[in-house]
Amino acid sequence: GEDVEQSLFLSVREGDSSVINCTYTDSSSTYLYWYKQEPGAGLQLLTYIFSNMDMKQDQRLTVLLNKKDKHLSLRIADTQTGDSAIYFCAENSSGTYKYIFGTGTRLKVLA
Amino acid sequence: GAVVSQHPSWVICKSGTSVKIECRSLDFQATTMFWYRQFPKQSLMLMATSNEGSKATYEQGVEKDKFLINHASLTLSTLTVTSAHPEDSSFYICSATNRGLSGNTIYFGEGSWLTVV
Numbered sequence: 390g391e392d393v394e395q396s397l398f399l400s401v402r403e404g405d406s407s408v409i410n411c412t413y414t415d416s417s418s419t420y421l422y423w424y425k426q427e428p429g430a431g432l433q434l435l436t437y438i439f440s441n442m443d444m445k446q447d448q449r450l451t452v453l454l455n456k457k458d459k460h461l462s463l464r465i466a467d468t469q470t471g472d473s474a475i476y477f478c479a480e481n482s483s484g485t486y487k488y489i490f491g492t493g494t495r496l497k498v499l500a
Numbered sequence: 501g502a503v504v505s506q507h508p509s510w511v512i513c514k515s516g517t518s519v520k521i522e523c524r525s526l527d528f529q530a531t532t533m534f535w536y537r538q539f540p541k542q543s544l545m546l547m548a549t550s551n552e553g554s555k556a557t558y559e560q561g562v563e564k565d566k567f568l569i570n571h572a573s574l575t576l577s578t579l580t581v582t583s584a585h586p587e588d589s590s591f592y593i594c595s596a597t598n599r600g601l602s603g604n605t606i607y608f609g610e611g612s613w614l615t616v617v
Binding site: 422432486487490492493 | 542543544593595597605610
């Protein structure tokens with residue numbers, strides 16, 4: 390079945406760049422998403438990328454997609470303490486709203 | 501972006517009682533709503549998908565008689581945990597979408613913490 394995997398933890402210093410990685414198995418994925426979850430809160434959509442794109446940039450966020458390797462990454466430039474949270478990648482296929490979520494990466498930003 | 505609201509944010513109930521959680525789309529009509537469950541430090545597990553006016557579709561392993569889902573209008577879905585037990589304690593998150601939204605995107609509520617004592 391479909392599977393989405395992420396590394397569990399990432400620690401960076403304030404001001405550095407963070408790169409969160411995600412791999413998925415479903416080759417029919419149409420959209421891939423990055424969500425942020427702060428403690429005890431719901432999920433906030435950060436950005437998404439369509440599968441025919443290689444890169445998408447939105448202010449401090451850069452998403453890279455390697456469809457051949459089924460690898461997705463989220464780069465956060467100039468990471469701030471407020472970026473500390475859990476980041477989930479998710480994928481779904483065209484025609485369905487069923488999302489498959491990764492395990493989440495806990496980002497800790499050190500002052 | 502689109503706003504989805506859940507209520508209550510926190511609820512404590514006694515074992516054996518039922519508790520209802522509401523999910524509302526505030527600024528769009530949600531043709532489809534989803535209910536997820538999240539255990540501490542784990543990912544989200546999809547419980548069921550509901551389309552307005554029809555019965556919910558439950559994921560494998562989710563008891564539909566225990567987790568009653570109603571999607572009576574285009575802006576409201578409810579999840580009722582019946583005869584709750586301590587093992588039902590979890591973080592429940594709803595999400596909603598409308599086919600008119602761009603990017604096949606769904607938007608999440610803030611989540612509801614359920615503690616069964």
